[in-house]
Amino acid sequence: MIQNQPLMRNGYYQERYRPHIHFTPEQMWMNDPNGLVYFEGEYHLFYQYHPDSKQWGPMHWGHAVSKDLLEWEHLPVALYPDDLGMIFSGSAVVDHKDTSGFFDGKPGLVAVYTNADGDLQRQSIAYSKDRGRTWVKYGENPVIQNPGIKDFRDPKVFWHETTQKWVMVLAAGRKVQFYTSPDLKRWTYVSEFGEGWGEQKGVWECPDLFPLTNEVSGEKKWVLPIGIDAGAPSGGSGTQYFIGAFDGKHFVPHQPKEAVRWLDYGKDFYASQSFSDVPWRRVVLAWMSNWQYANDVPTDPWRSAMTIPRELNLSVVEGQERLIQKPIAELTRLIEKRIENDSFFLKEKQSIELIQPASPFLWELDVEIEKGGVFEGRLFGDQETGLRVGIDCEKNSIYVQRDRAEVDFSKEYVCTCQAPLSGDRSSFHLKLLCDHSSVELFVGDGEISMTNLYLPADDYEAKLKVEAVRGTVEVKQSSVFEMTSVWRQNS
Secondary structure, three states: OOOOOOOOOOOOOOOOOOOOOOOOOOOEEEEEEEEEEEEOOEEEEEEEEEOOOOOOOOOEEEEEEEOOOOOEEEEEEEEOOEOOEEEEEEEEEEOOOOOOOOOOOOOOEEEEEEEEEOOEEEEEEEEEOOOOOOOEEOOOOOOEOOOOOOOEEEEEEEEEOOOOEEEEEEEEOOOEEEEEEOOOOOOEEEEEEOOOOOOOOOOEEOOOOEEEEEOOOOOEEEEEEEEEOOOOOOOOOEEEEEEEEEOOOOEEEOOOOOOOOEOOOOOOOEEEEEOEOOOOOEEEEEEOOOOOOHHHOOOOOEEOOEOOOEEEEEEEEOOEEEEEEEEOHHHHHHEEEEEEEOOEEEOOOOEEEOOOOOOOOEEEEEEEEEOOOEEEEEEOOOOOOOEEEEEEOOOOEEEEEEOOOOOOOOOOOOEEEEEEOOOOOOEEEEEEEEEOOEEEEEEOOOOEEEEEEOOOOOOOOOOEEEEEEEOOEEEEEEEEEEEOOOOOOOO
C-alpha cells in the first residue's frame, strides 16, 4: 500500500508510465537503493533522493518500509545534507550486540554513508533508536577520512562472525578497499582488491559483499558485486560481480583476472544492493535506469523505479559458478488469473498472437521454446516497432531490441541488448515481467537476466505476438499471468 498525501495529476499513482508493482518515489528524483536492512519484521528501503527536482542534485536518503517487499509505506526523508556535504550511498545494519554503545545494550539500526562535499568524500554514520523513524548523526563524523582518493564512497558494512568484527567494503576509484571495526566508529584499513580485475572502463561504485552456499557443491563462497558507471555490455552503467573467498580481511577471487561476469545484461540495472539481516535468503534490489539518460526519462511527477526484488543463489552453469536470480516468491501473491495456451509449432515467418491479459501493462509471461532457428516475441508494437525479445540458436544468444520511445529523449535509448547462451540446450524457458514502463527477462532457472525500461506509445498495439523468424520453432508451453497493483486507493 502506498501511503501519503495524494498528488492529483492523472490520479495518484495512476500517472502514465507509473509502475504498479515496482517501488517508485511519490515524486521527484531517485537513484541508488541504500541502507537495505530487515529489522523487527520490516524491510527498510532507503534511496538516493532529491526532493526538489526530477534530476540528480543534492542527495538525501529517502525512506520506505514494507512487510513483504512489494507493498511499501513512504516515510519522511531519513538523512539530509549537512556541514560535511551531501548524503551519498551507503548501507545500514542491525547492531545486535550494541557494539556502538548507541542503544543501551539493545539492538538498533546504524546507517553508514558517504558525505560528499565537492570532490571530498568521507564516511559517516548515524543511528536510530525507534525502528528507523528518526536518525541521529554521530557527533564525531566522519569516521573515515579521505586518504587522497577522488572517488571514495558507497560503504557496504556487515558483521563478520568468524573474526567478530564489522567489515566495510568501499569503492575507491577502479578498485575496492576493505576496513574493519569493533564498534562501527573506529575503522582500520586492511586490504584492497580490483586493480586490473574485471571491467575497468568505468569508475567502480556501490560494492556489496555477502556469502552464499553453492547449491550444487555445497561450498560456501563470497560474492562481490560492483557497479561501474560506464562500460556495461549494453552501454553505460551496469553491474559486474566476482566470486571468491573472504577471511574477514582479504578477498581472493576464484576466476581469471580478465573474466567479466554481469549480474544483468539489460540496459537498466545498476547500483544493486542486498538486504542486510535477512536470515533465510539473499535478496537484491537495483536502480532501474542508466546514467546515459536517467535525468531525462519522460515521467512525471517522479523519476526512476527500483527493480523487482530478486532472490540470489549460487550454482554451477555450464561448468562455472554463476549467480542465479529469480523474482521473490511473494510476487506470486499478486497473480489474479493464469491464462494457458496450448503447445504449437511455428513455421518460418509464421506468427501467432497469444491470449491477452486484462491489463496490457501489468503481466507475467512464461514461455518454453524447443530449440529451433530464430524465435522472437514482440510486445507493444507492430512488425516494425515495439520491444522484441528473441532467441537466436544460430548465434547462441538471446537479445532484447528496444525501439524508440514516443518522446525522443535520448539517442542512447534505442538499443539491442544481448547475452550469450549455451550451444547444447534443447529448450529454453523465458519469464518476462512487464509493469507499465519496464520489462524484466529471466532465462532458464534465472542464470541470465535482462532488465530494460520501455515506454510504449499511446497508439501501440496491445498484443503479445510470437514468431519464427528463421527455421521452425515449437512453443511447448506458454502462460500469461494477470497481476494486480500493490497500490490501493484510499488505503
